[in-house]
Amino acid sequence: MNRARVIRPVVDLLRSPKGPRDRQLLYGDGLDITEQSGGWCRVVSDKDGYQGWLRADQLGPDAPATHWIWAPATHAYAQPDIKSPDRVSLSFGSRVVVLSQQDRFVETELGFIPAVHVKPVGTLLNDPVAVAELFLGTPYLWGGNGRWGLDCSGLIQAGLLACGAACPGDSGDQERDLGTALPEGTPAQRGDLLFWKGHVAWVSGDNMLLHANAHHMAVVFEPMDQAIARIEAQGDGPVTAHKRL
Structure with a gap:
């Protein structure tokens, strides 16, 4: 190996x-x-x-990373200067090796990245829903895990991993492994997860979901009652689980 x-x-x-x-x-x-x-x-x-x-x-x-990208996306520049050529774009969650810091940039093997866009490895965020909100408007992409496209389970995983919580990659495994199942009729609160067959969404607030979905082809907010009715009407069935982390 x-x-x-x-x-x-x-x-x-x-x-x-x-x-x-x-x-x-x-x-x-x-x-x-x-x-x-x-x-x-x-x-x-x-x-x-x-x-x-x-x-x-x-x-x-293999080279153990020293920092990770916590902005939705960032650029690595040829020089520590925003007017220098950008060499590559990186998504939230990417991991880099910082070689030095120069003014407002960190030097990496890819080039110079704005220092405000990185955090040391081991630094965790504390609100997975707030992390997911960083991806608002990101295009839906089946199997996607980055700022340029992600799916429902990718959105859940991005939030939880950034907050130090283990999370499988697929929605079926997430339904099985994450949180505690709540009785039907339990009022939903921010940070809960709703599952359907093949789909998962964050509860982001009162009667509001945040999810990556193929209907909108993007990460969007959607009223919970509207989403539940729409998903069932389109033939994907009722909510299969309401879980609290």
Whole structure:
């Protein structure tokens, strides 16, 4: 078994070589390589144990990150100057190695990133719903896990991992593993999760959900009663669980 990390801004974690995307990994995500074949690597992600296939050229030597990106997205610049060329864009949750700090920038292996956009590894946020709100307007993407596209379970995972809580990658596993199931009729409160078959949403406030969904093709706020009625009417069934973390 070999250690490695992702060296592209975002990569698709595939079910098989050249197969469909199941999830995504972000720059700096650590992983174990369990199999190699024809330029492809079967990997196990550190952050949630998810398994899949990546191209070998998307991976580099393992290097423990020192900082993580906590802004919705950021740029790495050629120089510590906002007018210098931007080299690459990174999503919330990406992990980097900081080499030094120069004025308002940190120097990384990719270039210079605004210091206000990074936090030391181990620094946690405290409100997963507030984290999810950073993704408002992000396009819906099946299996997505970054600022340029994510799905319902990706939105849940982004919030919980940033707050130090373990979280599986898929909504079915999240329904099984997260929180405590509440009796039907229990008033919902901020931070609760509502599950349907194949879908999950944050409760963000009084009668309000925050979720990535294919109806709006984006991360949106939606009135809870409206969402429940719409999802059932479109044939996806009733709420299957109301859970509190």
